[in-house]
Amino acid sequence: MVVPSSATAAIAAFGDGAGITVLAGGTVVTPLVTHGALWPHRVLVLRAAGLDGIEDGATLVVGGAATLAALAEVAPEPLAGAARIPDYEIRGQATVGGNVMIGGDLQPALVALGARVRSAGAGGLRVDPVEDFIAAPWGRLVLSLEVPRPQAGAFLQQRRRHSHTHPVLSVAVARRADGVHVAVGGLAERAPAVACPSVERALAAGAPVREAAERVVEDVQPQDDSLASAWYRRRALPVLVARALERLEQLDAAEGRR
Ligand SMILES: Cc1cc2nc3c(=O)[nH]c(=O)nc-3n(C[C@H](O)[C@H](O)[C@H](O)COP(=O)(O)OP(=O)(O)OC[C@H]3O[C@@H](n4cnc5c(N)ncnc54)[C@H](O)[C@@H]3O)c2cc1C
CATH class of the missing domain: 3.30.465.10 (Uridine Diphospho-n-acetylenolpyruvylglucosamine Reductase; domain 3)
Incomplete structure (x- = not known):
């Protein structure tokens, strides 16, 4: 040692x-x-x-x-x-x-x-x-x-109630000087987190949050594991991404950025 x-x-x-x-x-x-x-x-x-x-x-x-x-x-x-x-x-x-x-x-x-x-x-x-x-x-x-340090950010997770498991899904969003950045984790146990450029491009082009969030399925390859199926993750992820982006919009509004 x-x-x-x-x-x-x-x-x-x-x-x-x-x-x-x-x-x-x-x-x-x-x-x-x-x-x-x-x-x-x-x-x-x-x-x-x-x-x-x-x-x-x-x-x-x-x-x-x-x-x-x-x-x-x-x-x-x-x-x-x-x-x-x-x-x-x-x-x-x-x-x-x-x-x-x-x-x-x-x-x-x-x-x-x-x-x-x-x-x-x-x-x-x-x-x-x-x-x-x-x-x-x-x-x-x-x-x-x-x-x-970003201008603002939000983190959302979906987990099983018992804390001793990895999350079903994680979403992180950050407003940086060059725009909003989105990344997703929990696509499978120990799978590396990935950036979501399709969502980021849609946001930069002015798409509404819910529409941009739908694009996340183009950026990820979820897998089946003991916590959730790939099918479930594909269905749940746009909802979680939209919620995280809405949280960012609320922070922006509260702090007078938009
Ligand atoms: C009950 C329980 C609940 C947990 N809940 C969560 C959770 O909710 N979210 C979550 O993300 N994780 C969770 N974990 C997993 C884990 O505790 C964390 O991910 C933790 O940050 C791992 O860090 P550690 O220092 O304890 O790693 P260690 O056990 O010391 O090491 C883990 C691995 O990383 C390597 N390593 C450690 N430090 C370095 C370094 N500086 N450079 C290179 N290699 C390194 C080690 O060699 C080993 O392979 C949980 C674990 C337990 C036991």
Whole structure:
């Protein structure tokens, strides 16, 4: 077990990621080890590596080991809503880096916000658009996220009542300087979140919210899983997207933007 006391030491210990298991909040890794489903060769523990800071500003810089609870305190919507996962105990322990790696609830919010991921691994340090990073996150150590603050945002989820499951669907919308951005998650367990350019183009062309929201089915490939069928997700998603966009319209109206 390696417990580095600085980011530099963590990067050195991680190397190219081969043969090493990162342990951050441990909400996913620890149960796997406890139940014998994972037998790590070498474990890199991040708790003392100084990767849990959050710098507030026009761009929020969030350390990879910051907790979802800490993030929810300072993040703008839709990220704060995504960070407020229903399970309080998990929220206080789960980290941003672990969430990004496992396809957690933060992903659609980060995509809608145009966030970037700073990571280490083979080839050295890299900064990637979050969409590129989550498409192939393996072999990278998440150091921090750079999250530009939007003008406004909203996050909506459909979940089963029991909080210990992934969501049936998540929708994040953000008004940024160049227009409204929309992203969707929960299309299947651990499936990466995706942007919704068809919806964004329809909105930019002046389509009413409900009409633009219908276009979401052109941007996604939902799957069947234990929580919902692909058919159901295709039917429910335009409704959820429309509701999130209506929430954004309400915020715009309240703040005099439209
Ligand atoms: C009861 C329960 C409820 C949950 N509810 C939700 C929920 O509502 N929404 C949700 O999104 N998630 C939920 N989760 C899943 C999980 O807790 C979160 O996604 C959490 O953010 C994972 O972070 P962690 O630090 O605990 O990850 P860990 O368990 O430490 O690691 C998870 C994975 O990510 C890797 N990893 C961790 N940090 C890094 C890093 N910095 N760089 C590279 N790899 C890294 C690990 O090697 C491992 O593969 C829940 C989990 C439980 C047990």
